[in-house]
Amino acid sequence: MSGACGNDVVDPLAFELAAWLEGLGLSAHLADAGLPSYQRDADGTPRWRDPATGRQMSTDQLRALDAMLRGQGDEPEHGVPLGLVQVARQARVRAELTATPSHSYETLAQARGESVNAARFFVHKGADNHQVLLVRADELLLIPAFQFDDAGSPRADLAEVLPPLLAAGMDPWLVWGWLTQPAALLGGAIPEQAAADPAEAPIVQHAARRLAQTVARD
Template sequence: MTDERPGDRLAARLEALGLADALAESGLPTVARDDQGRAGWTDPLTGRALSDDEIERLDALLRQQGSQPEHAVPVGLVQVARRARVREELLAGRWHDYPSLAEVRGTSVDATRFAVHKAASTHRLLLVNAGEQVLIPAFQLTADGEVRADLAPVLEPLLAAGMDPWRVWAWLTGPAALLGGAVPERAVSDPEEAGLVLHAAVRLAERSRHTDA
C-alpha cells in the first residue's frame, strides 16, 4: 500500500525526476529518508522538521509552473540540477590548480599565481571558483601552460560581460548552437573558423548582459 504522507509523496516525485539533490543548492527545504524509508523534510534556516502543512505548501510552490499544476515540473530545480550535472562533467575533465600549473610551466607557485591573475584581470584567462579552490581549465592553455593566443580574443568578450565562469567553460568546450554544433575552443584554432567563433562569443556576451541586466 502506498504511503500517502505528504512528505513521502513529494520526495518520491522529486526523486523520480532526479531533482531531490538540487533542493539544497536552491535554498529549499531538504529531504532525507530514515531507516524505514520515510521522508523527513528539514528547514534549511532553522534546522527543524517541516509539518505536513508546510510540505503541502512547498509542493504547491514547486508546481506553480505551467497550466496544469498537477503535472508541473519545478523548472527552477531542473535548472539547478542541470547546472550541477554540467559542473560534474567539467570537473571530470582536465584542469589545473596553481601547483600543477606551476609544475607544467617550470616556475614557482607564487610566480604562477601572479601570472594567472594578471591574465585573468585582462580577461585573457578563465578562472573558476569551486568552493575555496581556484580552477584553471586546461583547454585554454598550450602544452607548456601558457595562454592560447588563438583563444584569448574569444575569452575577452565573454569574461568582460561578467558571464558565469562555469557557463563560459561549458560553452567553450561543448557543441555550440551558434556554430552549428562545433566546439568553440577547437573551431577557433582553424583560421577560417576563428572569425565565426569570435562573432558567436560576442553575440553570447551581449545576450548575457541583457539577461543579467
C-alpha cells in the same frame, strides 16, 4: 485544522513528494535551490524540515510546497519544478566540467618551466587582464587546461574569444561551459575546438562578442 506531522505519524504527502522528486532525480538539489529538504529515517520515512526553523514541516506547509513545485505549465499534476531542474542541471554541468583537465599552480609552473610563484603571478595577472579563466569551486581555484597550449601559454586562437566574455562579467562557470560544450550559436560546434580552425575562428569570435554583449546588457 491541519497539524504538524508528528514523530510517529507522517503525512502521506511527505512520502509522495519524496518519491516524486527522487523519481525525477531532483531530491539531492533541494537545499541548493533554497527549498525545504528531507532526510529518510532508518525505516525510509522522509522527514521534511523547514529551512527557516529547522522544524518538521506541517501538513499545510507540505501542501504549499507540493503546489509550488507542481505549479508549472497547464497540467500541474504532471508539472516539473523548473527552477529545481535548472539547479540540478547546473550541478550536473559543473560536475562534468570539474572532471575535465585543470591546472594547479604547480602543474602550470612545470609546463611553463618556471617557479610556482611565477606561475601564480602569471595566472592572476592574466585573470585581471581577462586573458586567463579562473573558476572557484568551493575552496578550490581551478585553472581549466583547455585555454593553454602545451607550453602553458594562453592559446593564441582564443585571444579574441575568451577576453570579451570575461570582460563582460560573465560567470566563469558559464564561460567554461560555453567554450567547452556544444553551442547553439555555432550550430552545435564546441567553441574552443572550432576556434582552432582558421576557417571557423572568425565565426567563433563573432559568437563570443554577441554573447558578451548580451551578458553586459543583463
